Amino acid sequence: MSAVALSSLAGLFAIVTGVNDGGALLATGLKISSIPPLAGVLVMTVMVALVPLLTHQVATTFTTGLASAEGPSGQGVLAVAVLAALAVVAILNNRGLPTSLTLAIVGALTGAGLGWGLPVSGGTVLFVLVVALAAPFVGALLAILVRRWLIHRTHGRMLRQWHRAGFTLQCLAYAANDGQKMPAVFMLALGLYAPPLSVCLIVAVLFGIGALYGLPRAGRTLSRTIIASHPLDGVTAELASGAAVVGCAAIGAPVSMTQTIAGALVGAGTAKGSGRVRWHSATKIALAWTLTLPVSGLLAATAALVIRGVTA
Structure with a gap:
């Protein structure tokens, strides 16, 4: 397959990532007016361009x-x-099960490698899976602690300032971790070992386009169905998920920002009482996550085996 075709596929992946992930990053602060959605997309885009x-x-x-x-x-x-990951995410989204592109591409890269007969690092895959599983729980625990700390120190204008800080941290964490699946796909397509400025700018523009397209449905699931989110809950989730994902980035472990934000929202709700969490919706989302990685891996492995057999 030519570099042009692979780069086009990588570009499509970046746009879909913007649609899928941009809303999750905006979701927690939708009820706070200190950062308009368009300004939020701009901050996300700048971080995605510069941090890698x-x-x-x-x-x-x-x-x-x-x-x-x-x-x-x-x-x-x-x-x-890439095709397997996009297909699985599209199918689950169409069935009302929003999921993580990060889990999908991790599963699909592993499955395609196995199907093609390439070396796959079992230790790295296990490491990524363990950290990905732990991230939402770490986000939830941090959210309980952060909310207890914030509740006695924030009100009015101070809450809006913490929202700006939390959103910035969240975008930084995304660009240092979850968002790096986009330059990674370009790096694989072009045979690069590091993302140059040109690739980072292209990725950021495509991500921004996708995020703008997804604005009308931004946060529809996270901010409305897991808990009846209030401004303090949103700020709590931003700070907690940002801290958790930055920590995972420091050890080189890709995790889903969406998963971690959802875990932080559950933690923020639990801090007010477990009855504040809409467990049916949370369980539905968790089911989608559980299905995403193995289904993506199986689909990619099967496709790779078939293509390898036909072209052999």
């Missing part, structure tokens, strides 16, 4: 940690993995 230039440790985990995807075989693995 400073650190791309998580992108490297995607490109070399899961499966060896170099040369012509690597190009085939990339194409199969």
Whole structure:
């Protein structure tokens, strides 16, 4: 497959990521007027453009940690993995089960590598899975602690200031971790070992376009169905999820920002009483996450086996 075709596929992946992830980042602060949605998209876009230039440790985990995807075989693995991940996310979203593109691409890269007969690092895959599983629970625990700390120190204008700080931290965490799946796909498509400025700018623009397209439905699930979110809950979730995801980025473990935000919202609700959490909706979302990685991996592995058999 040509570099142009792979780059186009990587561009589509970045746009869909903007649609899927942009709303989650905006969701927690929708009830606070200190950051208008368009300004929020701009902050996200700038972070996505600049942070990978400073650190791309998580992108490297995607490109070399899961499966060896170099040369012509690597190009085939990339194409199969991206298409499988997009297909699984689209199917689950159409069934009312919003899920994580990060889980989908992790599963799909691993499955496609196995199906193509490439070396796959079982230790790295296990490491990524364990951290991904722990991230929502860490977000929930931090949210309980953060909410208790904030409730005695914030009101009125101070809450809006904490919202700006929390949203900025959240965007920084996303760009240092979850968002790096986008430059990683471009790196695989172009055979790069680090994302240059040109790639980071392209990724940011495409992500911004997707986020703008997804604005009308931004946060429809996270901010409305998990809990009846109030401004303090939103700020709590921003600070807690941002801190948790930054910590995961520091050890090079890709985690889903959406999952961690959802965990933080559950924690914020639990701090007010477990009855404040809409457990039916939370369970439905958790089911989608549980299905995403194995289904993406199985679909990608099957497709890779078929294509490899046909082209052999």
